[in-house]
Amino acid sequence: MKILPYILYLFLFTFFATIISDMVSIFGTMVDLLIIIVVMVGFYKSETEAVWFGVVSGIVAGATHLSLMPWEIFILTLIILVVNQIGGRINLESVVSKIFILGCCTIVHGVVITLAISPNEFFFMLVRYILPGTAYTLVIGSIIFFVKDGYITWTKIKALF
Amino acid sequence: MTWLTTVFHKNRRIVSFGLAAVLFLLILLSPGNVRPFLGNAAMMVFYYPFAELKDSITRMQNVAEDNRRLKNLLAEAALQISALAEVRRENQRLKEFLGFEAPENFQVIPVRIVYLGHDRYPVSAVINKGAADSIDVNQPVINQYGLIGKIREVMADHATVQLLTDPSNAISARIAESRQIGIVRYVPGEGMILDNLPADAFINKGDQVISSGLGGIYPSGLTIGIVDSVLTVKGSIKKSVWLKPYVDFLKIEELYVLRSALE
Numbered sequence: 075m076k077i078l079p080y081i082l083y084l085f086l087f088t089f090f091a092t093i094i095s096d097m098v099s100i101f102g103t104m105v106d107l108l109i110i111i112v113v114m115v116g117f118y119k120s121e122t123e124a125v126w127f128g129v130v131s132g133i134v135a136g137a138t139h140l141s142l143m144p145w146e147i148f149i150l151t152l153i154i155l156v157v158n159q160i161g162g163r164i165n166l167e168s169v170v171s172k173i174f175i176l177g178c179c180t181i182v183h184g185v186v187i188t189l190a191i192s193p194n195e196f197f198f199m200l201v202r203y204i205l206p207g208t209a210y211t212l213v214i215g216s217i218i219f220f221v222k223d224g225y226i227t228w229t230k231i232k233a234l235f
Numbered sequence: 236m237t238w239l240t241t242v243f244h245k246n247r248r249i250v251s252f253g254l255a256a257v258l259f260l261l262i263l264l265s266p267g268n269v270r271p272f273l274g275n276a277a278m279m280v281f282y283y284p285f286a287e288l289k290d291s292i293t294r295m296q297n298v299a300e301d302n303r304r305l306k307n308l309l310a311e312a313a314l315q316i317s318a319l320a321e322v323r324r325e326n327q328r329l330k331e332f333l334g335f336e337a338p339e340n341f342q343v344i345p346v347r348i349v350y351l352g353h354d355r356y357p358v359s360a361v362i363n364k365g366a367a368d369s370i371d372v373n374q375p376v377i378n379q380y381g382l383i384g385k386i387r388e389v390m391a392d393h394a395t396v397q398l399l400t401d402p403s404n405a406i407s408a409r410i411a412e413s414r415q416i417g418i419v420r421y422v423p424g425e426g427m428i429l430d431n432l433p434a435d436a437f438i439n440k441g442d443q444v445i446s447s448g449l450g451g452i453y454p455s456g457l458t459i460g461i462v463d464s465v466l467t468v469k470g471s472i473k474k475s476v477w478l479k480p481y482v483d484f485l486k487i488e489e490l491y492v493l494r495s496a497l498e
Contacts, residue, residue: 092285137277
């Protein structure tokens with residue numbers, strides 16, 4: 075098990091969360107890059123690697139809010155495990171299926187963390203942040219999936235112009 | 236030991252899941268010890284470098300903002316300084332004019348030039364006061380150094396001054412020392428000349444030339460210039476002198492119209 079790529083994924087997440095996230099937020103709606111990374115690791119890596127990446131990414135995500143750390147570990151490990159099982163059992167040829175799964179995971183992550191932080195404002199948070207954030211994450215995630223599966227390539231982009 | 240390794244390899248999945256579960260339980264059940272330790276470690280390794288980077292970027296942005304603000308302030312200050320310098324120069328000119336006494340029976344109307352018409356040398360100027368301020372045609376115009384010209388045209392709020400440098404403007408003048416009378420006019424490309432002087436007139440370089448008071452427009456005694464050189468043509472009954480005007484017509488700004496107190 076090579077751990078360097080996973081460390082780089084986590085650095086990519088913390089770099090995004092620390093510096094980029096505020097810059098690319100739209101009226102407070104932010105991209106959940108960690109879920110995109112977690113779902114991709116769940117799809118493309120082995121079960122053991124996926125579980126450990128889920129645990130460690132939960133620790134990193136919860137480092138800024140220690141009371142949320144167990145919740146982050148639990149939900150990210152659960153998500154990565156479920157995605158890994160789905161990816162292994164179902165032949166996911168369609169990118170749309172992957173995007174759909176990404177959407178479900180983003181909503182579940184947002185709902186669980188919101189319920190853990192402020193259950194009283196859940197519906198407001200759902201409408202104001204979780205659903206718009208899911209849409210934003212899906213847009214970015216779709217681009218990444220399309221690039222990863224070869225639907226968007228540099229040659230095709232050049233051909234447009 | 237071999238037995239343990241074999242068990243581990245055979246049940247790698249279960250052992251891995253078990254270890255993950257133990258770590259999770261440790262984190263869940265010991266919020267005072269394990270959680271802060273792992274949180275601090277994650278912060279130090281994954282967040283701190285980027286937080287420092289972001290802090291540096293923010294500081295650089297603040298410095299750039301300060302720099303931009305200070306540059307604006309500097310530009311404003313430079314503008315104020317140049318405006319103050321201009322006011323100081325104006326103040327100096329006005330102070331010089333304080334020593335000037337208007338000719339008897341004349342009032343002084345201060346005016347400012349709004350347009351100086353010239354190609355190589357100014358021949359006319361537009362001033363910021365007109366008929367509404369009692370400015371009238373043929374009133375003499377001076378500044379603190381001497382005679383400038385006369386009012387040629389008057390509008391309600393503006394008037395045109397015909398300067399001494401206009402070749403069509405000739406005035407009667409005299410040498411202050413010898414009291415000889417001649418005509419001062421401007422010769423384009425050559426300069427100001429006082430001619431029609433008698434051939435035997437006694438004139439020295441540096442003699443002062445003033446208005447004679449003849450002609451009914453200019454009062455007597457207004458300074459025009461000094462004699463620069465004497466031009467004597469053999470056999471001629473007239474003598475001419477080149478003048479060096481007191482006024483630099485390219486630099487005139489504040490002028491004063493002389494209005495007769497009798498008007």
